[in-house]
Amino acid sequence: MTLFILLVVTIILISITYRLGKSFHLGVSIHLHLKRELKQVRKKLSFWKDHPAKQFEVLQPIYRRVSYAAFRHNNRQTVRIEKKVNDELNLLIKNKVTSFYASCLLVLKGIVVLIGLFFSLGSTFSVYEEYQITSFEVDAKPIIQSVTGVGQAFNQWFTSIEWESESEVEATKEITLPKNSKGMNPQESQYTLPEQIMDVTDLGKALAYHMNRQEKHFSIQYVGDTADFGQTIDEAWNWLEVHEPYIFSMYEDANSQYTDYDYYVDYELAVEYEITRKQAQQVREKVNQIVRRIPENWSDEKKVRYVNDYVVRHTAYNLKSKNSPYTPYSILMDREGVCDGYALTTLLLLEAAKVDVRYVVGKATGELHAWNMVKLNGNWYHLDTTWNDPVPNRPDEVQDDYLLVSDATLREDHTWDSDKYPITNKTNFK
Numbered sequence: 448m449t450l451f452i453l454l455v456v457t458i459i460l461i462s463i464t465y466r467l468g469k470s471f472h473l474g475v476s477i478h479l480h481l482k483r484e485l486k487q488v489r490k491k492l493s494f495w496k497d498h499p500a501k502q503f504e505v506l507q508p509i510y511r512r513v514s515y516a517a518f519r520h521n522n523r524q525t526v527r528i529e530k531k532v533n534d535e536l537n538l539l540i541k542n543k544v545t546s547f548y549a550s551c552l553l554v555l556k557g558i559v560v561l562i563g564l565f566f567s568l569g570s571t572f573s574v575y576e577e578y579q580i581t582s583f584e585v586d587a588k589p590i591i592q593s594v595t596g597v598g599q600a601f602n603q604w605f606t607s608i609e610w611e612s613e614s615e616v617e618a619t620k621e622i623t624l625p626k627n628s629k630g631m632n633p634q635e636s637q638y639t640l641p642e643q644i645m646d647v648t649d650l651g652k653a654l655a656y657h658m659n660r661q662e663k664h665f666s667i668q669y670v671g672d673t674a675d676f677g678q679t680i681d682e683a684w685n686w687l688e689v690h691e692p693y694i695f696s697m698y699e700d701a702n703s704q705y706t707d708y709d710y711y712v713d714y715e716l717a718v719e720y721e722i723t724r725k726q727a728q729q730v731r732e733k734v735n736q737i738v739r740r741i742p743e744n745w746s747d748e749k750k751v752r753y754v755n756d757y758v759v760r761h762t763a764y765n766l767k768s769k770n771s772p773y774t775p776y777s778i779l780m781d782r783e784g785v786c787d788g789y790a791l792t793t794l795l796l797l798e799a800a801k802v803d804v805r806y807v808v809g810k811a812t813g814e815l816h817a818w819n820m821v822k823l824n825g826n827w828y829h830l831d832t833t834w835n836d837p838v839p840n841r842p843d844e845v846q847d848d849y850l851l852v853s854d855a856t857l858r859e860d861h862t863w864d865s866d867k868y869p870i871t872n873k874t875n876f877k
Contacts, residue, residue, distance in 0.1 A: 450578060453570065453573055453574045454574050456570055457567065457571050457573075457574050460563065460566055460567040461567045461571075464560065464564050464566075464567050467556070467563055468563075471553070471556045471557055473517065473528075473531065474535070474553055475553060475557075476517065477513060477517055477531060477532055477535050478535055478539075480512075480513045480517075481532070481535055481539055484512065484513065485539060485540065486642055486643070487642070487668050487670065488506075488509070488668075488670060489643065490643060490645070490670065491505050491670055491710055491711065492540065502540075504708070504709075504710060505710055505711070506540070510533065513532050513536075514529055514532045517531075517532060639652070640653055641653060643670055644667055644668060644669045644671065645670055645671035646671050647679055647682040647683050647686055650667065650669060650679060650680070650683035650686075651683040651686030651687045651690065654667075654683060654687050654694075657716075658694050658697070658718060659691075660724075661697075661720050661724045662718070663717065663719070664716070664717050665715075665716055666713055666715040666716070667713075667714045667716075668711055668713055669711060669713075669714055670710070673707055673710075673711065676707065676712050680703070680705075680714070692794065692806035693791050693794060693806075696721070696774075696791055697720055697722060697727070698718050698719070698720055699719045699720055700718070700719040701716055701717065701719070703715060703716045703717070721771045721773065721774050722770070722771065722776045726770075726774075726780075727776075729776065729779075729780060730774075730779055730780075733780065734795050734796055734799050737757060737779075737796060738796060738799045740753075741753060747802045747803075747823050747824075748823055748851075750797065750802050751802060751821050751830065752850070754793055754797055754832075755793070755830060755832055755835060755847075756845050757796070758792055758793055758832045758836075759832060759836045759845045759846070761779075762778050762784065762788075762789065762792075763782060763783045763836075763840035764783075764785065764833065764836055764838050764840065765783040765784065765785070766785055768781055768784055768785075769783070772785045772787075772788055773788050774788055775788060775791050775792040778791075779792060785833070786811075786816050786817045786818070786833040789817075789832045789833040790818050790819050790832065791806065791817075792832075793819050793832050794819060797821060802821055803821065803822035804819055804820065804821050804822075805819060805820040805827075805868060805869070806819060807819060807820055807829075807863055808863070809861055809862055809863030809864070810861065811831075811861045811862075812860055816833070816861065817833075818831035818832070818834075818849070818861070819832070820868060820869060820871070822869075826871065826876075827870065828852060828872060828876050829849065829854070829856075829857045829861075829871060830849065830850060830851060830852075831857075832849075834846075834848065834849045835848065835849050850876075851875060851876035852871075852875045853871045853872055853873060853874055854870065854871045855873070855874075856875055
């Protein structure tokens with residue numbers, strides 16, 4: 448009889464804990480999703496604090512998005528989920544005290560779930576011990592399997608919580624710092640999503656954030672001046688081209704549309720890329736591998752010469768390459784490509800080695816061309832790794848005719864918009 452009672456109590460405890468855990472999971476998902484959404488419109492809500500109707504127009508799309516996300520991940524009644532989202536939203540926007548209360552309430556529910564799990568496990572082991580001392584031949588294996596199943600389900604609840612957005616999870620990885628170098632990837636901090644997208648620069652950074660992860664479909668909520676958003680889009684893409692030339696060059700095509708809600712704009716994009724996400728990761732890993740060979744105490748001049756030699760020695764100029772010849776992937780993995788690939792590869796390697804470098808677009812002998820500029824000892828110089836590579840290819844030969852040269856020297860056969868780029872030192876580097 449004791450064994451039977453313990454078994455019934457255990458089943459009840461497990462059932463209650465399961466229900467509590469499921470409710471806790473839903474609550475955490477809604478809470479975190481709402482906080483992310485509200486962070487994007489915080490200034491709008493503050494601006495309309497004395498106009499409830501305007502605040503409602505800002506909050507209604509958030510309510511719909513969070514409710515829809517909850518419907519997709521939970522098989523619950525629609526009315527119950529909508530009420531839960533509504534209650535949580537009201538707590539978060541009312542004031543700081545109620546927002547703090549909502550967070551504390553979730554923590555308390557989590558503690559209750561853990562306590563329930565603890566007592567469920569304790570009761571289960573009590574059943575097992577009681578079985579050991581009774582003469583009944585009860586098979587404990589199903590009980591143990593049930594407990595294991597509950598533990599696995601509980602773990603799935605927590606691992607499935609959307610602590611970050613899907614794009615961030617899948618976010619792709621950034622270039623890591625090598626142990627034996629001063630540091631890599633000085634632009635790493637740029638790939639963060641601004642809290643609120645309010646101007647051209649913010650929108651450009653948001654594009655860089657999503658495109659660096661090679662997301663094919665994403666949306667950006669713009670809360671700045673929406674009067675001429677079409678022009679804002681053009682200027683944001685121009686910002687991306689100037690400040691993030693690698694990311695800009697790696698997109699092949701993009702389709703977009705936006706919806707103007709008067710107080711904010713939803714900007715939706717579908718982007719195709721020159722290389723796959725896996726290939727982009729291989730490029731990052733290869734850049735790490737190459738730059739790790741650079742000694743810590745080398746000057747920027749030595750780093751530039753090393754990168755120039757590496758790119759030239761390991762690349763053959765070839766327009767008909769296996770993969771797109773305009774990408775660092777073709778240069779680093781297939782060892783072939785054209786000027787865009789040369790210049791972008793040089794850009795990535797020198798950025799990783801902490802050398803101040805620019806990507807330059809212009810013409811050479813009348814044809815479209817790309818190369819780099821580097822800054823040494825406070826002065827800028829041109830570096831054209833493509834034209835330092837002999838044609839036809841001679842792997843053991845590296846030329847230096849276009850290594851650290853001045854504007855005057857390069858203008859003999861190159862042209863560019865000088866207003867867009869720094870003025871170099873008057874003479875070549877010596």
